[in-house]
Amino acid sequence: MALTPNSDVEPGFTVVSYRANIEAEADGIYKQMYDENTSIDKVVAMLQRYKESTNPQDHEVCSCMLHFPLDEYKLFQSYCSARELAMTVTGYLFGFLIPPKSNLFKFGPQALSQFGARRPESQPLCAASAGDTTTL
Numbered sequence: 001m002a003l004t005p006n007s008d009v010e011p012g013f014t015v016v017s018y019r020a021n022i023e024a025e026a027d028g029i030y031k032q033m034y035d036e037n038t039s040i041d042k043v044v045a046m047l048q049r050y051k052e053s054t055n056p057q058d059h060e061v062c063s064c065m066l067h068f069p070l071d072e073y074k075l076f077q078s079y080c081s082a083r084e085l086a087m088t089v090t091g092y093l094f095g096f097l098i099p100p101k102s103n104l105f106k107f108g109p110q111a112l113s114q115f116g117a118r119r120p121e122s123q124p125l126c127a128a129s130a131g132d133t134t135t136l
Helices: 020-034 040-052 056-079 082-086 088-097 103-117 119-130
Strands: none
Touching (some): 020 040, 040 088, 056 088
């Protein structure tokens, strides 16, 4: 399923607008997840069901939910607090959304390998976000 309905354009290169009811449904699901009224695993399972659904509205909601973090990731550094970025929910969901065949997915291991070499610099960040720096 393309992130833009009826398009093969790679995510992040176009701005997609959704109907208000689609955005409201996607926002409601995200709100439930961030308010911890539903688990990230349930949201991921729901996205998979929506992706496989024959209902066009399910596809739109799924597309909208996938577009949001991929379109907004460039704002994470500027507008998200360290607490928000350290939230397991955000990282888990973002990791799930990166398709394994994408360039972003291929970029990930390279970025992580560089981070590993800088581990001593990151001890305060690791301690603050995970409470345990021994696993790095």
